Amino acid sequence: MFQLIKFEVFKIVKRKSNLIAIVASLLVTLALSMMTVFTFCDFDFANRDFQQGTAAIAKVRKREGVEPKVLSDAFITESIKAYQEVYSKPENVEIDKYGNQNLVKELAIKIEYPKIALYGLIVGG
Known part of the structure; x- marks a missing residue:
């Protein structure tokens, strides 16, 4: 069974264009999934403080008392x-x-x- 899977993977990756397409699709998927972290925003009206990204997530967790x-x-x-x-x-x-x-x-x-x-x-x- 392992030999069959190995053969099929090598058959797909044999051409450079297939390998480039697989790597490109993985990179696009990774970039799109990371966008939720990078675009997360928090604006504190009381202090007029704006933060974005992981700093905003940490600030909201601390303010709301949400612990991982x-x-x-x-x-x-x-x-x-x-x-x-x-x-x-x-x-x-x-x-x-x-x-x-x-x-x-x-x-x-x-x-x-x-x-x-x-x-x-x-x-x-």
Whole structure:
């Protein structure tokens, strides 16, 4: 099996034009994925301070109190149990007009809103 894979890879890379195309596509992919880090911006209205890139990400993490965490099985299990405990109580949940369960506003502000900064950092870079 390994010989077959090795043969197919050598067959693709045999021509220089194929090798150049593969390397170019990898470099373009790398550059596009790094753009989220380089274009991340933060403007602090109170201090009139603008930062961009990794410095902005570090500043937002510090301001929002978001610490990097290792996603271990224990951490994920603990988080799921905490959410299940909150959602299992009927007084904590309200059903909207579409039939979706949502936390009541006070609990949403207390539990979910502080994590919005973390979600924004995950999505935004």
